[in-house]
Amino acid sequence: MISLSIGDPTHYKNMLPPIEAEEAVTEAVQKPTSHGYVPSFGLEAARQAVAELWTKPNCQLKFDDIILTSGCSHALEMCINCLANPGDNILLPRPGFSLYVTLCKSLNIETRFYDLIPDKCWEVDLDHLQSMINEKTKAILINNPSNPCGAVYGKEHLCSIIDLCEKNCLPIIADEIYADMFELALLFVFLDAIKPGLLDLSSRILGPNSIIQAALPYILTQTPQSYFDEIITQIQMNAQFCYETLSSVPGLKPIMPSGAMYMLIGIDVTAFRDIESDTDLFKKLIDEESLSCLPASVFGISNYIRLVLTAPFEKTQEACMRIVEFCERHTNTI
Template sequence: MKKSMANGIENDWPPIAASRSARNTINPIRRIVDRMKISPNPAKEMISLSIGDPTHYGNMLPPVEALEAILQAVQLPTSHGYPPSFGTLDARKAVAQFWSRSNYQVKPENVILTSGCSHALELCFDCMADPGDNILLPRPGFSLYVTLCQSLGIETRFYDLIPDENWQVNIDHLESLIDDRTRAVLINNPSNPCGAVYTAAHLRKILLVCERNHLPIIADEIYADMVFPNNEFHFLGILSENVPIVSCGGIAKRFICPGWRLGWIVVHDRHNLFKDTIQPGLIDLSSRILGPSSVTQAALSHILSETPESYFDDILHQIQSNADYFYHSLLNTPGLQPIMPQGAMYMLIRINTKDFKDIENDKDFFTKLICEESISCLPASVFGIDNFFRIVLTTPMDKTEEACQRILEFCQRHIKSVT
């Protein structure tokens, strides 16, 4: 195409192509949300229930101990250079200590620090599968898994989670998907978007399938320990006797600081199955971007060891209060069926589309809810399941109450009248 250049000369530039990797990188959330031309109702203040960023409303902030640690770290002359690509020894020791239990020790050499949990996941996918191989992912599941796999040319296969059994894994379905190109199973516990927390017994069933089929697990444990009372989080690496696990985590959610970009991979490999392959592979791959910020690494030990339990209790209390309020309110809202989470910070709600006179599917629900009520949720089709929507449970209580009231009025307006 002829282009006029700054020097006034017309130049015939051929199209400049983006790489296959760039063309294959699709974020399903952005694809659905950005393509919809939606304007909120100008008469109503926008309430966002869609963004998994707990700092959004300012009611949840990082612990003061973490803020102090960052302020101190930034003043240290030693915190400004390039750390090793897989993280400083002090920071890796801190993560190892954080996850060690009386009956199970994590060693610092088994920890790789990353730029957030997203980077940890990318390294694991990239290290464990070649283009054309496949990785088994949960459905519904966090959309980044698909984005990363497609970008790397890895085939995605989806095992079903069962909504009416607290989103447990359909174990038979999982096993039926395995073939000779399957390289790993991804388990997300506690989970986004479901808020599911798996029991030790359920996790052992998954481990058995993986052991039988010689498949390692990529455990996305970014919501580790974020479970409501009467539920227990089980670290897969501790439970697993024989299946090697790479556990991806970070401080984004538990310490309410997603922008600090500090994540990790903890390698659990009791039988040295990763020792000469995956473990050095992850370290080599980490050298591409040299890991997380040196300042956050310098603060990490203090953040992990000094944050009091009362901080986590308060955050979880806020999340659970929201979960309880939304659950009871939406249970009494015509056409909706919420599924109570056991942890993390999300809830999925089923939309009984046949009960509505003019709501065709979850995307339609999402669009109309924004236009009429200025409430943004996420249509669960972005997570691979139709006719559910996801809400985030980190809003201040006054916004939660207002949101529930508006969703109720919205559904009452759209529900079929009973004859």
């Protein structure tokens, strides 16, 4: 079985954490000061390290601008909880990461969806976004770079989104978890007006792991850029190979990603004699080719599949060959 469905870059052991992270965590475990309760919003040294990493010419960050959370999911939950009450709604991208819906539903917050445009590299359909706003809308979530699309928005498009939000007096929840997985400067905006609420919400749990916080300054300052460059190169090689190989397959339309570690491939079901949907394709690929890739219906859009681009190159090559052979067997014949 070749799995290109799980968004876990460590799955095939070719993208493991850097040795500097292992060293820092090992040292932190051995320090008595690394254990016990720490401030719910994070240790000052760890927050300072994050502030220095993400400070940009147009956005100077201080340690007290930073709140550490137990993963991005926890950060998203805090933002949603801070901005909306039960019965309010938040606008989410379609296609988009399914966890957004889970988090909103757990807080009794309605989800409304704005469309992304496949033929424009998954840019936001601004007219549709505007049409989805009503009096109960409290925030707009923007995922950039995108899961599952691999889209990266340029400055002009980001400014258009910001202008629309300013016009409607709506804050942006910016999910930029893949912000360093492409070569493009982003416009970062810190929403200082909601910081007091986020600080209060951080105390609902006792903060992220104290050992990792103690190790964080060393990890962020000592991990060489070559480690990240190598990962980006692997992902780009896989993306290019998938795009070039699958673009020539009748019935498939891959969309070249610009960031993150995913690719969406459109499916023209009319080109196949016995494929009814993305879910049908997903099931038959597993049964016939021992290949797993997610149907994009789980992300809110039909007749696409998502490939994860972090497998070793030879695994990616083999996976593409299996897709080609599968499509040749199932393509409509004249």
